[in-house]
Amino acid sequence: MSTGLIYVLWLLQTLDGFGARELPKCPGAWPTTVVSTEAAFIHQLADPKGNPVRLTGRFQSAATWSGDGRWLFLANSGGGLQIYANELTAAEKTVSETWWKSLPKRTAPAPAQPVDAESLTWVSSFQPSSDKTVVMQALTVAMEEGRKTRSLEYERFPQYRDNKAAIEEFQQISSNTRQSEPGVRIYRFRQSLQKYPDFAPMKAFLANALRDSGQMSEAKDTLLEVIQQDAGRTNLTDMALSNLADMWSSTGDDLKAIHCLAIALRLDQDNPRIASQALPLLKKNGFDAAVAFASPRAGGDANRRISESTSSRLPTLDDPPAKTASLDPSAVYERAAPSTVMIETDEGSGSGVCVGKDGVILTNRHVVRGNAEVKVYTYVYEKGKARRLEAHRAAVVYESQDQDLAILIMDRPPATLKPLTVALETPKTGAKVFAIGSPGMGDQILDQSISEGIVSSPSRAIDGANFIQHTAAVNPGNSGGPLLNDRAQVVGIVTFKANLQNVSFAIPAEAIRTLFSKTGAARPN
16 A cells, blocks of 8 residues: 555445435545445446446445555455455556645644642641641631642652652562561661652651651651642642641640641541541630531541441351361461452552452441442452452442441452451450551552561550550551451451551451441441
8 A cells, every 4th residue: 555544435325225325525536335245336436426346245334445546455244354456547546646645734632741730838838836826727728718629649640650760669668678677667768768859758658667666756847848848739748737637636736736637628628537537636626616617528428327228238247167277377368368459549549358248348437438439459369479350349338437447339249259257356465467458659559468466455445446456567558458367367457557666456356247237337227
């Protein structure tokens, strides 16, 4: 083909049952083709009413001519291709070699450039204050002028997303150093930040390591650097403000914590996670107007009940077998990894576990909060490791703010997703436990990571609720995943870690069983 162009025409003419349509115009004495199931008819556009050339055969409906008009391609109805040659006159050859030059030039539109998120000066200059007047002013501005749109996810911000070298180094640090060795992680993160000083996500994880090592003052300073550097361009600012508020409140400086959360609410007025975090502090410190503002944003769906139709789809949890042998860590992982899932929302990712029956997923409320539907990634275990499968949609059918639990139901769960048994009781102090989940950052998710620890306390009371305190390492993304005993039974749901080294918490199995019991929260009157 002299031009490399393909010109396709479908001609519908009153001929052997075809409907009538105006004959398309084309330069020169161009041939075009009408195809029926038993023949093809070739017409010259210069003489459309003349006798067509008939080609007999069983063809599919479309015909394609080469750009120079010399070759006709017809697809056989039973498969294969028929190619016919068309002898051109001298005049037609001239037209075939030049007609395409007269076509208007069309250039593909330039690919859309990523929109640079706005850097906000009032965030880049932020300093937490314990002056109640300053805090009240910040809350007033948040209530009156706060944005109503979510911040850009930091994983999608080009400056962070495209820094592949920094992301790869972060992944190496996370996978090659233990959570129980914060000093090593601090050293490695600092070394990396000398090479990538503008990579704010790395700095955020440095702050976590500093917190884990008990260096609270340095952790606060580092989080403030993250806030000022990201400057409201992504949700990294929101997360850093939330973490900084948590640190200030843990050391008794509620006003600085509220100031941080006021800035976060100004960035996103309707963020239920921030509103929920702020609400008890606002009540405690007498910010009544802000309480009225935050309450509906924090609790509009705080304890969503299950409908009767959904309730009938939830299982009653079976008791585990009376005698179950202990497993080594690799066997625990092999059994539990295909039942542990990664949950993705617009705000980030977390983990979950299938319990009761296929397609029923248990996770933390804070992982799915504000979403009616989420993406769920399942896994298969093969050749000694877990492999991620394609995403499925799951509906959020129940949420409990008080327990920080949520239930999801998948419409079409894959056959490989099977429920894990939920233990009858919490393991004793000193018992071995395992946490499985998918922590990570952006597209560098550490799929189905397992960590080992022991139960430090089977019943640690925090804010009126009981938690399992344990030493298994957890990171952002582990939330909602299972805490397992050495028989691969779910003894808890990983929920958060404290601002202390080697201290993590999980919601105990008794709370899970109550949720699924016939008289529990999952079966309202």
